[in-house]
Amino acid sequence: MAYDKFNILTSTAVPLPIENVDTDQIIPARFLKATERKGFGDNLFRDWRYNQDNTLKEDFVLNQEKYTGKILVGGKNFGSGSSREHAAWAIYDYGFRCVVSSFFADIFRNNCLNIGVLPVQVSAEFLQKIFDAVEADPETALEVNLPEQKITLLATGESESFDINSYKKNNMLNGFDDIDYLLNIKKDIETFASNTPL
Amino acid sequence: MSAKKTLFDKVWDSHVVHKIQDGPDVLFIDRHMVHEVTSPVAFLGLKNRNIPVMHPEKTFATADHNTPTINQHLPVKDPLSANQLKMLEENANEYGISYWGLGHEKNGIVHVVGPEYGITQPGATIVCGDSHTSTHGAFGAIAFGIGTSEVEMVLATQCIMQPKPKKMRININGSLSKGVTPKDVALFIISQLTTSGATGYFVEYAGEIFRNMSMEGRMTVCNLSIEMGARGGMIAPDEKTFEYVKGREFTPKGADWDKAMAYWETLYTDEGAEFDKELTFDGSKIEPMITYGTNPGMGMGISNDIPKASEIQGGASSYQKSLKYMDFNEGESMMGKPIDFVFLGSCTNGRIEDFRAFASIVKGRKKADNVTAWLVPGSHKVEAAIKEEGILDILTEAGFELREPGCSACLAMNDDKVPAGKLAVSTSNRNFEGRQGPGSRTILASPLVAAAAAVTGKVTDPRELMVELV
Numbered sequence: 010m011a012y013d014k015f016n017i018l019t020s021t022a023v024p025l026p027i028e029n030v031d032t033d034q035i036i037p038a039r040f041l042k043a044t045e046r047k048g049f050g051d052n053l054f055r056d057w058r059y060n061q062d063n064t065l066k067e068d069f070v071l072n073q074e075k076y077t078g079k080i081l082v083g084g085k086n087f088g089s090g091s092s093r094e095h096a097a098w099a100i101y102d103y104g105f106r107c108v109v110s111s112f113f114a115d116i117f118r119n120n121c122l123n124i125g126v127l128p129v130q131v132s133a134e135f136l137q138k139i140f141d142a143v144e145a146d147p148e149t150a151l152e153v154n155l156p157e158q159k160i161t162l163l164a165t166g167e168s169e170s171f172d173i174n175s176y177k178k179n180n181m182l183n184g185f186d187d188i189d190y191l192l193n194i195k196k197d198i199e200t201f202a203s204n205t206p207l
Numbered sequence: 208m209s210a211k212k213t214l215f216d217k218v219w220d221s222h223v224v225h226k227i228q229d230g231p232d233v234l235f236i237d238r239h240m241v242h243e244v245t246s247p248v249a250f251l252g253l254k255n256r257n258i259p260v261m262h263p264e265k266t267f268a269t270a271d272h273n274t275p276t277i278n279q280h281l282p283v284k285d286p287l288s289a290n291q292l293k294m295l296e297e298n299a300n301e302y303g304i305s306y307w308g309l310g311h312e313k314n315g316i317v318h319v320v321g322p323e324y325g326i327t328q329p330g331a332t333i334v335c336g337d338s339h340t341s342t343h344g345a346f347g348a349i350a351f352g353i354g355t356s357e358v359e360m361v362l363a364t365q366c367i368m369q370p371k372p373k374k375m376r377i378n379i380n381g382s383l384s385k386g387v388t389p390k391d392v393a394l395f396i397i398s399q400l401t402t403s404g405a406t407g408y409f410v411e412y413a414g415e416i417f418r419n420m421s422m423e424g425r426m427t428v429c430n431l432s433i434e435m436g437a438r439g440g441m442i443a444p445d446e447k448t449f450e451y452v453k454g455r456e457f458t459p460k461g462a463d464w465d466k467a468m469a470y471w472e473t474l475y476t477d478e479g480a481e482f483d484k485e486l487t488f489d490g491s492k493i494e495p496m497i498t499y500g501t502n503p504g505m506g507m508g509i510s511n512d513i514p515k516a517s518e519i520q521g522g523a524s525s526y527q528k529s530l531k532y533m534d535f536n537e538g539e540s541m542m543g544k545p546i547d548f549v550f551l552g553s554c555t556n557g558r559i560e561d562f563r564a565f566a567s568i569v570k571g572r573k574k575a576d577n578v579t580a581w582l583v584p585g586s587h588k589v590e591a592a593i594k595e596e597g598i599l600d601i602l603t604e605a606g607f608e609l610r611e612p613g614c615s616a617c618l619a620m621n622d623d624k625v626p627a628g629k630l631a632v633s634t635s636n637r638n639f640e641g642r643q644g645p646g647s648r649t650i651l652a653s654p655l656v657a658a659a660a661a662v663t664g665k666v667t668d669p670r671e672l673m674v675e676l677v
Contacts, residue, residue: 028525029402029502033639038620042273042287044247044294046355056641061627084525086403089436089502090639091618092338093245094354115406115438116338116352119369123356174370176230186356188256191233191364194225195261198235198366201224202262206470207237207331 012125014184018107018153019163021078023070024143030083031090032117036099038091049095050102071103075147082109082139088117097121107153109160111136122177125184129153129160135169138162155181211477214443215374215409218349218474222332224366231368237331239266239361240317241304243273243295244620245336249359250298262365263303267326268295270308271316272620276583276610279309288621302362315586315612318342318554322426323588325455329444329471334361339554339636341432344441345425346448347474349409351439372438373483375408376476379416381490386670388564389424390556390634390653392416393431394496398506399488401521406436408484411476416490417442422451423560430555431636434503443475495669497541498638498651500529505638509656509668512540532640533648541650541666548631549580549661550643551654552610553617556634557585559592561654566601568658568672574606575664581623582607583615605662619644632660 040052057069065072081100087110088096097120100108107127121128131139142149142162152161155178161168173181180186191198212220225233241249246268253260260266273288283289292309299306307313313320318339321327327343333350334340336358343350357367377396397404410432417425425442432440449471452458459467494508507514513530515537516523530537551557551565562584574580582602584590590612593599599609616623617635619642625631627646634657638649650666659669 026524027528028522029504031502031637031639033618033637033642037641037645038272038618041244041620042285042291044291045251046248056645061645084522086406086436089402090338090433090637092336092340092352092354094248094336094356097354112403112406114403114436115372116354120354120356123354174230176227187368188252188360188363191360191366191368192258194233195364198224198233198261198364201235202365205235205237206466207328 012184012186013106015106015125015127015155015181017155018079019150020080021148022080022082022109022139022143022151023076023078024140025070025081025083026140028084029086029089032088032093032096033090035088035096036093041093041095046098047102049099050104053099053103079104079106080109080151080153081105081107082136082143085110085112085133087113089114092116094120094124097124097126101126109136109139122181123186125181127153127155127181129171131160131169131171138167211480213374213476213480213482214347214411214441214474215349216480218330218332218347219371222349231370233366234332234369235366236334236361237265238326238333240321240326240333240335240340241266241268241295241358242317242335242337243270243291245355246298246358247291247294248355249336249362250302252359253362256363258363260302260304260362265365266304266362267321268299268304268306269314269317269320270295272614272618274309274613275622276581276613276615279611283309312587315588316554316557316614318430319557319585319589322346322422323455323586325452325458328452328458328467329448330474334367338433339430341437341439342426342430342554344429344432344439345422346452347441347444347471349439349441352433372409373407374411375405375437375484375486376411376413376482378414378485378487379490380414381416383416383490383493386495386655386673387493388653388655389420389427391493391496392490393428394498394503394506394651395493396488397431397435397503398496400435400504402434402502402504403436405432408437410437410440412440412442413476414490418445421560422447423558426558427555431503434636444471495653495656497656497666499533499535499541500526501532501638501640502529503636503638503651505529506651509541512538542668544630544666546578546632546650546660546665547629548625549578549657550583550616550631550633550635551657552581552583552585552615553635554585554614555636556654557583557589559589561634562589562593562598563596564654565658566598568655568669569605569607569662570601572605572662574661577664578661580607580661581610581616583610584612586612607661616643618642619647625649632657632666
């Protein structure tokens with residue numbers, strides 16, 4: 010199923026300078042009961058966003074009006090824990106198109122790439138620069154340039170390059186998904202399947 | 208002579224259908240398991256594309272995450288859970304997939320029933336939309352959790368696309384001390400590596416400690432591989448593995464068995480094969496473990512004090528946030544802290560050996576009055592063994608009740624939720640904030656530590672309650 014194409018994204022960012030943000034925080038298990046991929050954004054970071062009586066936790070970043078944008082910036086080891094793709098769906102559904110961190114958990118990174126949310130891994134130093142810049146001025150914008158694999162703090166022009174393999178990059182640029190690719194090599198798969206021992 | 212290969216290389220390389228330049232490998236999947244939570248959107252995707260399941264005989268469905276653990280014969284009360292369960296059944300029927308739903312004799316937690324019925328086999332590639340799929344690596348399989356887009360991918364094409372991970376070997380030799388279980392070994396490793404220390408790697412566990420472990424113990428260790436960020440973990444199959452697998456419903460029989468054995472016996476790391484990273488620990492130094500924070504890497508020997516923020520690597524503010532959530536203080540001991548809940552179960556510790564261990568401590572003692580205990584077998588097969596072996600009598604005598612199989616309080620998705628502020632000692636796999644219920648606080652531990660807490664009502668070193676072996 011095709012998803013949004015990603016080329017160059019220029020946006021303000023929402024800073025979440027917490028390490029080891031796990032997918033249970035991104036979307037708690039009790040909100041995984043839908044059978045369609047929509048509406049998960051309402052419960053993104055549910056227990057950090059809301060008190061138990063459903064009132065807002067004013068100090069949480071998503072509840073601070075000054076922070077907006079399509080880029081979520083998280084601390085080291087973002088997305089650890091459960092494989093729930095619902096975490097990536099919730100981030101997408103809320104309106105984010107890119108997550109920046111100095112380190113991503115494996116499955117979360119794959120899930121993002123599979124739905125068209127770009128995970129951008131930067132150095133710890135550059136991550137700190139982004140946090141400092143956004144916290145000093147929430148209006149400051151970042152440019153995420155996928156064709157050039159470069160992320161830039163527009164206010165200062167400081168930038169860093171990021172990695173993505175060329176296959177996934179091409180998918181993201183064009184909104185292609187893996188199943189389209191695999192269905193094109195279906196014959197090879199069937200031949201392989203007929204020779205497997207198990 | 209061909210290049211020296213690791214166990215992981217042998218299994219991975221023999222499943223690569225196609226290699227993409229500067230991209231992932233197309234990996235053929237031998238066994239796919241699905242449950243009700245991560246599959247509905249994948250089946251919806253197939254419908255939208257109007258394509259069938261390519262190999263329905265290689266996919267198996269069971270209901271576990273949402274299911275209640277009492278009164279399973281009654282309709283499921285929560286309408287959203289009931290709907291997900293109904294969708295799984297309908298999808299399985301529509302696409303011709305084996306379905307072991309609520310009430311089915313083979314129902315249970317996906318990672319418990321897979322091995323029980325021989326779906327899990329050495330040298331196989333196994334995936335499921337659940338991160339604890341790493342469990343099946345105990346048999347020398349490459350097994351790992353995937354997202355829902357990948358579930359759809361496997362249903363549609365029996366393949367997934369993955370870059371080949373790096374390889375790590377963790378060697379532990381020596382022998383385990385009294386009261387130290389496979390769960391402690393795993394929590395020890397994670398405490399050494401942190402929750403991200405193995406990210407990007409596939410781990411092989413090697414050494415005497417793992418050779419001497421039962422299959423159940425190996426499953427517990429491999430299960431927790433994901434908690435240090437690893438894609439998965441595996442242990443080379445041996446006589447113990449083959450003995451376990453033999454004669455189960457879905458394992459090869461007759462000439463097919465001989466053929467399978469010929470392959471399985473090649474599954475070991477060649478002498479001199481190279482790993483990207485190799486770590487070695489002394490097994491005799493491992494203590495019974497507990498966690499004190501909000502990720503599984505925040506663990507320590509039960510008799511230690513909680514480390515100070517200044518002593519740990521990484522962000523002090525995240526560390527302090529974690530201790531604040533737990534309502535614990537830097538530098539204090541955990542021993543004697545009053546607890547409210549005990550949970551024995553999950554894909555980590557919901558097998559027969561775990562119930563035997565728990566029973567060995569509670570035998571002749573009584574459940575503490577301040578403790579609510581949820582004892583949840585991983586499957587009906589485990590439940591039956593608990594009854595047959597007389598373990599149920601020991602538990603009942605000590606004031607415990609046995610619930611029906613399911614994921615239960617591991618993830619607060621069904622009715623079994625730990626209330627806000629309450630402290631639970633759990634044999635499950637994650638102590639994240641709110642994991643067992645909004646505001647709940649979790650200490651991860653072995654079945655022995657859980658049992659010691661259940662009968663004393665506080666954090667207790669199980670070695671104090673163990674009968675001295677002469």
